[in-house]
Amino acid sequence: MIGLAKEPAKNDKKHRLHRLLGVLLSDTMQADEKLGIMENEYGIPVDRDIRKDVDIMCNLSQGIMEKGEAIGMEKGEAKFIISMHSKGYSLEQIADVAGKDIEEIKAVIENQEPVLV
Numbered sequence: 001m002i003g004l005a006k007e008p009a010k011n012d013k014k015h016r017l018h019r020l021l022g023v024l025l026s027d028t029m030q031a032d033e034k035l036g037i038m039e040n041e042y043g044i045p046v047d048r049d050i051r052k053d054v055d056i057m058c059n060l061s062q063g064i065m066e067k068g069e070a071i072g073m074e075k076g077e078a079k080f081i082i083s084m085h086s087k088g089y090s091l092e093q094i095a096d097v098a099g100k101d102i103e104e105i106k107a108v109i110e111n112q113e114p115v116l117v
Helices: 013-025 031-042 048-084 091-098 102-110
Strands: none
Touching: 013 031, 013 048, 031 048, 048 091, 048 102, 091 102
């Protein structure tokens, strides 16, 4: 098991594998930067197939991050709607503030789960 830091390890002989994995899995580095490090520091030939694989890997992590953000937004929005409902706001008021239609508000309220604070 190898733990990776937010930033890749420094380029030295002791941490070569750790740095390479950190570079490949970094969510802060662009594909071209990753490819440059692979080629210049590790002597890995960067051909079309490797470029394609690194691009896919970068896009995959971006997609995962976007999906996580969307889930977080949905949960926050549902919590907001449920909070307004529990404070006695009408469905019309909640729909107006949330920018949703009343049916969407009803669905959120009906599907609510207990919230542990």
